[in-house]
Amino acid sequence: MIELRKIGPDEWEIWKHQRLAALMKAPYAFSSKLADWENVSEQRWRDRLSIHGGYQVVASLQGTIVGMAGGILLPEPEVAELISMWVAPSARGRGVGDALVAAVEE
Numbered sequence: 288m289i290e291l292r293k294i295g296p297d298e299w300e301i302w303k304h305q306r307l308a309a310l311m312k313a314p315y316a317f318s319s320k321l322a323d324w325e326n327v328s329e330q331r332w333r334d335r336l337s338i339h340g341g342y343q344v345v346a347s348l349q350g351t352i353v354g355m356a357g358g359i360l361l362p363e364p365e366v367a368e369l370i371s372m373w374v375a376p377s378a379r380g381r382g383v384g385d386a387l388v389a390a391v392e393e
């Protein structure tokens with residue numbers, strides 16, 4: 288069963304771990320580079336998770352975090368933009384990506 292959990296600035300280490308894994312394993316999928324994020328301060332991670340109108344969620348399978356997604360609300364009513372998403376290769380094909388997108392959409 289896929290478990291989703293919204294996270295915020297106090298859980299910056301969870302986001303950091305997922306984001307760095309994503310940038311390392313799928314650098315072609317993001318506009319950011321691993322070098323842009325691997326040595327940033329705790330405050331920078333907290334700031335990323337504190338974006339006004341932002342929403343960050345992680346997905347777990349059997350208690351292990353296997354993916355993350357982030358979105359922001361746009362000025363148009365009821366419109367959000369998915370700004371990042373990643374699912375660990377071991378969890379792909381199991382509906383994790385769909386669940387993450389749905390969580391940001393909601």
